[in-house]
Amino acid sequence: MYKYRDNKKELRGKLSDLQYRVTQEGETEAPFTNDNFPKDVGSFQCICCGEELFHSEKKYDSGTGWPSFYEAIQQSKIELVTDYSHMMVRTEARCSSCSAHLGHVFNDGPQPTGTRYCINGSALKFSKKGSKI
Numbered sequence: 001m002y003k004y005r006d007n008k009k010e011l012r013g014k015l016s017d018l019q020y021r022v023t024q025e026g027e028t029e030a031p032f033t034n035d036n037f038p039k040d041v042g043s044f045q046c047i048c049c050g051e052e053l054f055h056s057e058k059k060y061d062s063g064t065g066w067p068s069f070y071e072a073i074q075q076s077k078i079e080l081v082t083d084y085s086h087m088m089v090r091t092e093a094r095c096s097s098c099s100a101h102l103g104h105v106f107n108d109g110p111q112p113t114g115t116r117y118c119i120n121g122s123a124l125k126f127s128k129k130g131s132k133i
């Protein structure tokens with residue numbers, strides 16, 4: 001747990017500047033910059049620790065310009081934190097394994113969950129290998 005939290009230096013070397021700012025400092029990438037993932041079946045993993053967080057079958061086009069999912073691979077993989085920044089109350093989504101900031105969660109998603117995980121593409125990497133799920 002939190003295996004990378006104490007190792008920011010290693011992450012700095014591994015991640016791009018934007019990836020670091022998003023996952024470690026909670027920044028939000030500009031829309032339509034990082035949602036060009038392959039349309040293949042596969043899984044989306046945490047860019048920091050590699051934990052599988054979302055499956056491509058639960059991804060949908062929300063029109064927001066950020067990768068959007070209506071369900072996580074397992075609810076427990078996503079840590080939800082109340083976020084009071086920017087004069088708003090929102091629900092922040094973090095990676096449960098390493099605490100990386102991923103994005104925010106809203107309740108205006110499609111059925112069957114009605115949930116919208118609005119995730120920074122910078123916080124994710126796509127892998128076809130996860131398609132077993």
Ligand SMILES: [Zn+2]
Binds near residue numbers: 050051099
């Ligand atoms: Zn992680």
